[in-house]
Amino acid sequence: MTKIDWDVVVIGGGSAGLSAALMLGRARRRVLVLDAGAPRNRFTAHMHGSLGHDGKSPIELLSTARDEVEGHGGVVRNATAVTTRREDDGFAIETTDARIVMARTILVATGARDELPEIDGLSERWGSGVAVCPYCDGYEVGNGRIGILATGPGSVFQAQLLRQWSDQIIYLPNATETPSGEERSAFEARGIRIENGLVKRVLSHTDKLSGVEFDDGRTIELDAIFTVSRLIPQDSPLRQLNAERTEHPWGSFATVDPNGKTSVDGVWAAGNVVNAMANVPVSIGTAALAAGAINHALVLDDIRLALDSNAVAATR
């Protein structure tokens, strides 16, 4: 029999992974977190919409969360899971620091990354002037001049959504189709201006976003830009385990039940890796649910193991 080191290995130490690890540590489970250390919101200095933590640095939140996990017996290691495979008695996870760890169960909480339009100066302002989520950053730029850099069909609604925060919304179709028909009428009805042209550059002044320049040389002044990024789940552990997937209009994500259980026995997932809409509080909450479900499954397994060993003892 292979030696199992951990009850649970959590792959990914962002808000989802650490939330689950805290629950599991408190349940006195042997829990290891492997973390590559690149949470999705690392580009922003202030996190919003997370009750009790509004305005806090996301890195500071995760540092406190690590301390809390370690304070309850969990181990957090700076390492990336490279391959994850099923073995007879559990799972083997090979890491970049050339170790193989063995786990009874796995929680994948590896998050997602944002693919942005390739425009000069845009990625430099990601998280400080350029944003994706109105609920995270809309309040701070309320009543400002907000450009909506269109990337696809979702951008028209993003403009209408941001109109909730400001009456100075400027829609930049860029390389997408200019809204017409009902969409255009709805823009006009709510005072959303359309500024056609290919965006050549995002402009900054004294380290703050100041506007955009079009390829015909025109410039407009802006206080912020919102854009719908393409969200790519970092789900190689789930792909390696052949977890089933669901195709959504916003992308292909591994399928999970309401408790985060995947189609693979012994494997759960939570946070942005399986849910494009998961902000920090949702990631923390869904991971806590998954942790409860994992512990429940482990208790059932503990009962089976105890019965088996009693039966063996009785035959001696």
Ligand SMILES: Cc1cc2nc3c(=O)[nH]c(=O)nc-3n(C[C@H](O)[C@H](O)[C@H](O)COP(=O)(O)OP(=O)(O)OC[C@H]3O[C@@H](n4cnc5c(N)ncnc54)[C@H](O)[C@@H]3O)c2cc1C
């Ligand atoms: C610019 C920006 C600003 C945001 N602002 C807010 C905000 O104000 N409020 C809010 O609620 N939400 C905000 N969000 C959303 C927030 O980032 C996500 O909700 C949150 O990060 C999801 O948590 P997670 O744990 O699922 O993933 P993450 O936080 O991305 O954590 C995943 C972790 O897993 C690690 N990892 C990945 N692959 C592996 C591997 N193979 N092995 C080991 N580790 C791995 C990563 O390096 C990372 O550390 C923002 C997002 C962006 C892009």
